[in-house]
Amino acid sequence: MAHVNDVAAYILARIGPMTAMKLQKLCYYAYGYHLAWEGRRLFPEQFEAWANGPVSPVLYAEHRDRFELDDGDIAGDPDVLDEGERESVDIVLSNLGDLSAHDLSTMTHREPPWINARTRARVGPLDRCDESIDDEEIYTFFDALVAADGRQA
Secondary structure, three states: OOOHHHHHHHHHHHHOOEEHHHHHHHHHHHHHHHHHHHOOOOOOOOOEEEOOEEEOHHHHHHHOOOOEEOOOOOOOOHHHOOHHHHHHHHHHHHHHOOOOHHHHHHHHHOOHHHHHHHHHHOOOOOOOOOOEOOHHHHHHHHHHHHHHHOOOO
């Protein structure tokens, strides 16, 4: 199984420079869709419901204090992704990769997994939060999207 840093390195290798926030959101969407499509986690690390949307603290530790990231900036191995993992990430990138970090963050703010985690934590819109986003809620949300739209992200 890949790790979040491997997926992040794969994304940067595939589409090049982007903000750290955009990378976090693309990893989240790849995780969610992969969970729905393959019935298994893309990586073992979890996301937390931070103010700007889902964030993997493990990935954040890799890019802390950096705004823009490029291929080679994340210590991960893109080659460890198996065929199903690469396919999931590639579909997400082809459908969401052109969106801005702000657009992706706004999307997550309208979705139940992030909203529910923030509600559980009883925090305001801009408050710090380290509440984990529940995998079952992620699966339920993305599975419903897949059922409604087919395989497309």
